Amino acid sequence: MISLLQEAATTAVEHSEDAVADAAAHGDAAAHGAAEAVGLPQLDITTFGNQIFWLVITLAVLYWVLSKIALPRIAAVISDRQGAITGDLMAAEEFKQKAKEAEAAYDKALADARAEAGKIVAANRAEIQKELDAAIAHADAEIAARAAESEKRIGEIRESAIGDARAVAREVTAELVATFGGSVDQGAVDAAVDNRMKGALQ
Structure with missing residues (x-):
């Protein structure tokens, strides 16, 4: 300088x-x-x-x-x-890259959540169907048991009614024979009533 x-x-x-x-x-x-x-x-x-x-x-x-x-x-x-x-x-640029990574992670999490929800729905559906089938089978068995019980009860009532009707018919027949002055043969009366009722029930 x-x-x-x-x-x-x-x-x-x-x-x-x-x-x-x-x-x-x-x-x-x-x-x-x-x-x-x-x-x-x-x-x-x-x-x-x-x-x-x-x-x-x-x-x-x-x-x-x-x-x-x-x-x-x-x-x-x-x-x-x-x-x-x-x-x-x-x-x-770093924020942009992080945003892309966050978006990719969000999409993956959403896809995983949907897949998991589908699995849960399928499992619940199968479980519900299984429980429904078991309930239907139990109901069918109970209905069948009650139907059998009803049939048995109806049969018993029918047999009881037939027995009562047979007894009443025997008594009425014996009284009618006695009323008309005939001799009452209880064996013949019973046989005649049984044959008549057997033909009526067939």
């Missing part, structure tokens, strides 16, 4: 000396005309050397400020921003 400033100063001094020599060579008339000329101060050729010197100094300082302070800060900000963007993109 110091060497750059020294070179700039040397160059400015050389240009200043050249300008002074050129002004002296043109004579007093040119110097007098330049002194009386009306215009912008920065266009005065007698100050070109000084202007060039300070221009070089200003550019050097500006370059040093930009290269040492401004540009590193800008580069750091850009780098941080780029890192933040990259991190956000990576986080978004």
Whole structure:
């Protein structure tokens, strides 16, 4: 940096000396005309050397400020921003992957739940059908037993009714025979009643 400033100063001094020599060579008339000329101060050729010197100094300082302070800060900000963007993109991609994995796990859990529910329904259906078949078989057996009991009871009632009817018929027949003045042969009366009732029951 110091060497750059020294070179700039040397160059400015050389240009200043050249300008002074050129002004002296043109004579007093040119110097007098330049002194009386009306215009912008920065266009005065007698100050070109000084202007060039300070221009070089200003550019050097500006370059040093930009290269040492401004540009590193800008580069750091850009780098941080780029890192933040990259991190956000990576986080978004990670969240996207996790969302896909969660969706796949949810679909698998739902499919497993449906399969398990189907198994439970099938098992319950088979169990219910088994219990229903057992209940029907038990009901059929109970109905058959009650029907047999009813048939037996009906048979007993029928036999009892037939016996009662036979006894009544024997008594009535014996009384009728006695009423008409005949002799009552109980054996003949019983045989006649039995034959008559047997024919009626067939």
